[in-house]
Structure formats: C-alpha cells, structure tokens
Amino acid sequence: MSALSPTLTLRRSRRRARVWHGVMVYALLAILLAFSLLPIYWLLATSFKTRFDIFANPGQFFPFPFTLHAYQQVLSDPHFLTYFKNSLIVNLATSLITVALALLAGYSFSRFRFRGNQALLLFILATQMFPSAVLLLSLYILFRQLHLLNTYPALIISYVTFGLPFSIWMMKGFADGVPEEIEQAAMIDGCSRMQALLRVVVPMLVPGMIAVALFSFLAGWNDLMWSLTLTSSTSMRLIPPGFILTYVGQFQTYWNQLMAGSVLVSIPTVAVFTLLQRYLVQGLTSGGVKG
Amino acid sequence: MMRERAFLIGTIFPALAVIGFVVLYPLVRSVSFSLTNYNLIFGTHSFDGLQQFSSLFSDPTFYTALLNTLLLSIGPMLAAFVLGFAQALVLNQAIRARSFFRGLALLPWVIPQVVVAYLFRFMFNQSVGVVNVVLKGLGLIAHSLPWLALPHSAPWVVGLIYAWNEVPFFMLMLLAGLQSLSGDVLEAALVDGATPVKQFFYIIVPGLRRIITISTVLIVIWNFNNFTLIWPTTHGGPVNATTTFAVWVYVQAFENFNIGYAAAIGVIWLIFLLVLTFFYLRAVSGSEQ
Amino acid sequence: MRRSVRSQVLVGLVVSLGVALTPALAASCSRTVTLRFANWAAAEAATAKEVNAAIHTFEQQNPCIKIKSVALPYNEMVNQLTVMAVGGNTPDVMEMSSGWPQVLAAQGALANLKAYAPASLLKQNFPAMLQDGTYNGQLVALPLSLTPHGFWYNKALMAKAGLNPNKPPTTIAALDHDMAVIKSKLPGVYPMGQMSDKALYTMVELWPWLQAYCPTPPMANNHLGWTKACTVKAFNWFQFLAKSGYIPIGNDIKANRQLLATNKMVFEIDGPYLRGIISSINPAYTSNAAFAKTFGVEKIPVGPSGVSRTAIDIHLIGMSKTTPHPHAAWKFIQFMVSSPADVRDFLIPEGGIPPLKSSQAAFKSLLNQPYQQAWVKEIIPEARPVPYNAAWDDAANYMIDALQSVLNGSNVKQTLGLLEDQLKRLYPSYQP
Structure with missing residues (x-):
C-alpha cells in the first residue's frame, strides 16, 4: 500500500502534526463506526441470549448466561440453508448480470452523444419511480402467464431492474472520468471498440464495477415484497420472506433466532466485501488516470 | 459509422430490454388502472375518468402522506450522506486494518432490511427496549417512553432507521469515487498550497459531483418506495404520523384492495419524482458551467 | 473463495434450468391429485412439526392425494392470497384467521362449503363459530381451531x-x-x-x-x-x-x-x-x-x-372456488377439522380447542388442564363474532x-x- 492518500500527504512534512493527525483520524473513525455498530452489537448480543433474558433483563449488555442455543436452532432447520442458498444464487447472478449490462450501457452513454440521450437516461431512472405494491399485481399476472413464478429467473430478472438504472448512471459517471484518448490510442493500434473497452477501459473502471456489483447484490438481498409474491414454495424462498415465515410467527417473534440467522447470513457477505475492497483501490494504481 | 451505431445499439439494448420486460408492461397497465374504479372487494373495474384523482386531492391523508414522504425521503438522505461521506474520507486514509474497518462499516447495509426494522422496533420498545434503559441510566428521561407510539417521536425514529441503513451506501459509493480521483490532481493542489478545507471543496467535491448527484437522487427515489423498513416498525402509525406514500399505497392496494386509487397515488408519485429529479439534475449540471 | 462463488452461480443456473425442465415425478398411485394447502403453520418454528405430522397422516390414509404446503407469513397472508386470486392461482385449500373469509369471499375466491359439509358435521360445531366463517349467507370457511380470547x-x-x-x-x-x-x-x-x-x-x-x-x-x-x-x-x-x-x-x-x-x-x-x-x-x-x-x-x-x-378470534379452513379437485379438497378439510389423528397431533398440541363438540368430548383427557376447562366451559360459549365484512x-x-x-x-x-x-x-x- 505505497500510495499515500491525499489528506495524509498534505501533512507529511511535520511529524508532530502527523501524530496528531493520526489520533484525530482514529478518533473520528471510532465515533463514526460507533454510530453504525452499536445497533449491530445489540443484534449480536441478543443472538447469544436466552429468550427469557431478552425480555426479563432488557438492559443486559453482555449476554449472561451466554448461549449458542439460537444458533443451534437456526442451523438445525433445513429451511435456513435453503433460504440462504437461494438468496446467494439469485443475488450473485443478479450482481453479475447487472455489472455486465451497466458496464456496456454506461460506457456507451458516456461516449456517444445521440438524440434522446438525456431523455433515455431519465426514463431509465423513471422506472424506479412507481410504487412496487401496484406494479407487483400486474407483474404477478405476467409472470404466471410466462410460467416464471417460483423460478430463479423471475427473481433474478426482477432484481436486475432494481439495481440496473442506478448502475448505468454510476458506470456512465465512472466512464466519463476515463479520458477518451486512452481507448483511441488502442483503437489506432488495431483494437475494435469492444476490445478497447474490455482491455483498456475496464481495468480503470474496476473500482466502480466493484461498487456497482455490491450495490446490485444488496438491492435484491434486502427485498421482501417481490420475492414473497413471486415465489410461494418453501424450497424457492429467499432470506427475507423465509426469516419472516420462520421467526416472526403468528404467536410470537423468535428474536434471538432472527438475530442469529442474520449474523450467519451477513458474515459471508462482509467477508467477500472485505476481500473485494482491495480492488476498490486498483483503479488508482493501474494507470495514470487524469482528473 | 455503421459499426459505431451497431456498437451503441448492442450495448444499450440489452439493458433496456431487461428493464422493459419487467417494468414496462406492469407500469403501463398500472397507470391505466388509475383511470378506472378497479376494486377487488366491490368487484368494479370500469373506466372512471379522473374520479380517482379528484377524490385523492380531497383526501386529507394525501397531504399528510406527501409531507411525511418528503421529510422521510430527504431528511435521512442528508444525514446519511454527511455521515457516509465522513466515513469514506476516513476510510480512504492509510490506516491500519483498513479493509477490516471498511467491512465493519458496511454491516448496517448487509443485515437484511426486514431484520433491521425488527431490530429497531425491539430496541425502541417501551418495556423491553435497550434505548429506554440507556437513556434512563444517563438520566435523560425519567420514565420509559413508547418511542414508536408517540406521534412526535415516531417519525424521528423511523428517520434514524433510514439514515442508519443508508450510511454504508454513501460510504461505499463515495469511497469508490475517491479512489478513482487521481492523486496527481491532489498533489498539484498541494503544490498550489491548498488547505485541506479548500482541497475538499474545490477538488474532492467537484471531482465526485456526478456520483454525489446520482447517489442522492437514487436514495430519495428509494426512500419514496421504502416499505420494508417502515411497515414492521410502525405500520404508518401512530395514527398517520409515519404514513408515507409507500405505506399508503400498500394499505390501499393490499389491505383495502382499492387498486384504482392506489394506482392514482402511484401516478402522482411518478410525476412528482420525475419533475423533482429533472430539475435537480438540471440544477446540478447547470452549476457545472 | 472465488471459485466457490463461481460454482454457486453455476449451480444456480443449472438448478434454474432444471426447475423449468423437470417433469412431474411419478407417484405410486395411478392417478395422484396434488392439493396446494396455504397455511402459516408449516413454516413457523413452533408449529411446523405438528402440522406436517397431520399432513403426513392424511397422505397415508389417502394415497391418491398429495398435499403441497404453501407456507405464507401470517401477517402477509391475506394480501398474498388476494394476489394469487387475482392471478387465477388460488391454492386449493387455505388456513385462515377470523376476518379473512369475508375478505376473500367478497373477491369470489372461496367455495360455499354447504354443498359438501354433512348436517351431522355442522351440528357438532358451535353456531357462533360457524357464523364467523359465513359471508352473505354462504358458509365459506369451517372453524378449524377455537381460540377466542x-x-x-x-x-x-x-x-x-x-x-x-x-x-x-x-x-x-x-x-x-x-x-x-x-x-x-x-x-x-x-x-x-x-x-x-x-x-x-x-x-x-x-x-x-x-x-x-x-x-x-x-x-x-x-x-x-x-x-x-x-x-x-x-x-x-x-x-x-x-x-x-x-x-x-x-x-x-x-x-x-x-x-x-x-x-x-x-x-x-x-x-x-x-x-x-x-x-x-x-x-x-x-x-x-x-x-x-x-x-x-x-x-x-x-x-x-x-x-x-x-x-x-379463531382459525378456519376453506376451499378455493376454482379448485379442479373439490372432492379431494373437501376430504382434506374434513380430515383437518374432525379426524382424531389431526385433533391429537396438530390441533391440541398447537394450543387451540378442537372445533367439534364431539372431539372435545372424545379428547377430554387431553383437555383437562384448568385453562382448557375454562375455555370449554365458560369462554367458548360466550364468544360472539366481530362484525367482519368485506x-x-x-x-x-x-x-x-x-x-x-x-x-x-x-x-x-x-x-x-x-x-x-x-x-x-x-x-x-x-x-x-
């Protein structure tokens, strides 16, 4: 990690200032992360408590007695793994398709000025501006006629439309930041435009692609109503409706299991991101991008 | 030239086809419902002109929902933007275990939203919620309060949930943007003797302008449609204190089965957001020149 | 890590193709009828075991009928059933909670059970409870489990x-x-x-x-x-x-x-x-x-x-007006409301009181706790319907x-x- 980040660079001349700066950065980081992480801590703590303690001692900060009972319950339910597997399949496919489509469309919107360019971009965004509760009724009928209910493709294609409009705009923005001379040089060397895009431009768009991939993964990951409506068999359910089904019952809510299940499904996502985020910086080092 | 056109069509068409397939038919059909008295309970489904719109404008809930939607779409977005930007700037520094902290910062977004809603409902509960325990411990309140059942506090709690959930989104987008900003420009600014504040306002913000614009627009649009975070926490209550368009449409479409009316709300919502987005985008691109 | 992600996606694509292509599995019975049974009990941690046991018993007693559970979350169930009804896809049999029969019947989704239910069965029910499953004079749902407050x-x-x-x-x-x-x-x-x-x-x-x-x-x-x-x-x-x-x-x-x-x-x-x-x-x-x-x-x-x-406030069970298998569906409904196996394995363990006076008498030994006696003797006779309507x-x-x-x-x-x-x-x- 040799690249020095901008703000730090400003201060490198003075050692004392740098120490002070470091302290400030960590203090700021602690405050900012505390806001995000305190509710997460409560989720985690709840998942290690007995159901009795959750209600009997609402202020109990450290789970005592500490129990893995909720985790055992969650993992011994065969449906849990089904929901998790379904969510991974659907959202990973969504993510890959969205990145591919957004990359192509975003690049073209960035490079070509054609009539209706702006209107088309606004139209793409406008498809997000209608209440899904009303859309769903018609979509259900459409998908039933096409025999797509209870299938992965129905969910994947729906979720692609969640993330795609924004992703196209994002990729256009990132592509705008890549100077045209770079791919023109490649095209003079004999590359087709597509080859130039894939070989020269894409490596510079990697940070944006990672961001878009994660965004489109999570856009579907968080959905409840669409997957609830478009699937009805237990073997096709995704995590959000599956969790509601299992832990938010008619008679009572299984708080500790709900939280334990969430912890279990969140860990892999965060782990993958932690690995992937290295590529967020790759754009910086892969070429002399001008501003 | 022909080749360029084929390339253009070949790259844009797939995206448009997917969007068109899923959204276009239901969208057109739903918009057409707004001109009918389509109601599943009363079994009516015939052309009704603009009747739905005229009852909409005379419905006091419309104005309550409009105000709530605007406040809850824009307010939490601004808060999340500021916090997310701050996180992105800090996590862009060369600090130890940076990837670990970046992963942690992402957590609020990775927890399924419906669980987030239940978690906050649980934390803000009057009798078993930790928030009351903490505030009482700090001496800030004398008695436990039913935060989500009081008309003046419920919208704030819901706003807090929105903001908390959206911070990682802004963090991620702005971090990706910061990483693609070139170090050279910042070096050059440094040579010119720019202070960090100047550097932030004259180089970083303009450099991220496009990302900032589109992320803020998107979050406002998504907040308009956010149902998952609000329904399990308050169902739009107490009374109508947190009833947004999304909640109201759901109630009309899925509880009252008044599809024509729900579609009419949807049409107003579409027009409203289109106009808002159009002028916002124009204002932002106008300041560019 | 990367490879496993890729293989996950591959599995996904293969599975989604498979779902589209797999023909219905042949069963042991010469002509099997599959009923879709919409309920909230089959997925809930607290009740899944009991309801599945009851369904299993029914399938053993009726080898030509298969029951496919459509598990829906309790809070979203009426809405989901409505969407299914609008899409012409109503499940054959539905578990319901008080108030839902009226909403679904108003949309024309429920069959009139008077055509199926013998008088002997209706006589064993409490009139006020039957009232709770009635819409415009039609009996659109039968009491399944008596749970007034x-x-x-x-x-x-x-x-x-x-x-x-x-x-x-x-x-x-x-x-x-x-x-x-x-x-x-x-x-x-x-x-x-x-x-x-x-x-x-x-x-x-x-x-x-x-x-x-x-x-x-x-x-x-x-x-x-x-x-x-x-x-x-x-x-x-x-x-x-x-x-x-x-x-x-x-x-x-x-x-x-x-x-x-x-x-x-x-x-x-x-x-x-x-x-x-x-x-x-x-x-x-x-x-x-x-x-x-x-x-x-x-x-x-x-x-x-x-x-x-x-x-x-009770649980009821009803039949889709458009089911292609009304007789099989009725058989299942009858099993759910009256069969001793269901009363013993599902209704009583779930915590309700069985709907028929005859079952209450036959299973006295399982209903002998003071709280259950309060229900049988005092609370159920005094219960009256909430005036539910469309x-x-x-x-x-x-x-x-x-x-x-x-x-x-x-x-x-x-x-x-x-x-x-x-x-x-x-x-x-x-x-x-």
Missing part, C-alpha cells in the same frame, strides 16, 4: 400486590381497583396489556371491551354506533388506562405476551395458546403444575352492559387511528365523531 391473570403477582389470587376481577369496577393497587404496589409491572399497534389484530382486543360497555357494540346490526354514550364511555376508559400508566402504549400482542411470561404484566386478554407461548419463553412454567400455580384464566370482566362477551380492513384502519389518538390524549367525543363520519362513507347504508 379469555382474561388471563398472574396469580403470583396478584398475591405480591396484596390481592387475593383466587379472586380475579370479574367486573370492570373490580379490575380498575386491582389495577390501581398493582400500579402502586408493584413498580415496573404493567397492570394490564392492551394492544394498540396499527395492525388489524388490535380489533380483537378492542371488541370484548366494547361489548362490556355496549349491549349492542358498534358495527353490529348494520349500525355504526361510534358516538353513542356507551362507546364514548368505553373510549374514556381506554384513555384512563393510558393516562394512569396501567397499559403499555403501542405494543403488539407479542410484546405483551413477553411481559406476561417474564412476570412484568398481570392481566391480559389472549387465546388458550398462551399456555405454550409462556413456557417457551420462560422455562420455569413448563410443567402443568407450575403453570397452573401462577397463571389463571377467566371470562372477560363484566362492564356496564351487564354481560361478559369475548370476541371470536370493507373491514379499511374500516379497521380508521378505528385503530381513533384508538391511537385517544390513547395519545385527544378529545374522545371529537375523535369518535370523526370516526363515525369516516365510516359513514364506507358504509352508506348503515344507521348511525
């Missing part, structure tokens, strides 16, 4: 407050007195639970009290009745409960159950399944003896109306708004006047 009380906490634990309040005046004592003697304990969150279910706890105040409660007999003196009195009482801090505000019934189970609430109206819920939260009450020592249940206290009437969901939203306003201190008469006006628009033919 009774008045639960915590004897240990009553004793701790210096009250006689064997004399629960039987009138509203006595209840007011006891709540005042509890409030002053037991800090941190809520005297009573009363749902007030914005969910349709809140009506189920409102109705018994409205009946305690009004001989003819609002909405009954095609009249609105929100501004009459007895309704105003009832809402004044709700406001008094909130102002005095006797009830937590904004809680759903699940939160109140948690408080009851952890000895932080003394009175609550709830169904017989509360027995199982309490012991699943607080293991100290697992044994029947320990439970009966602490918790008792009674009829709803009598108010100015002079009667104790609880609201019918526009109920819409109307109930206004009623809950009025309740929440009153609990937050608004003027009772004005609030009820507004409610009356709002409902007048929904029910133009109703008298004031």
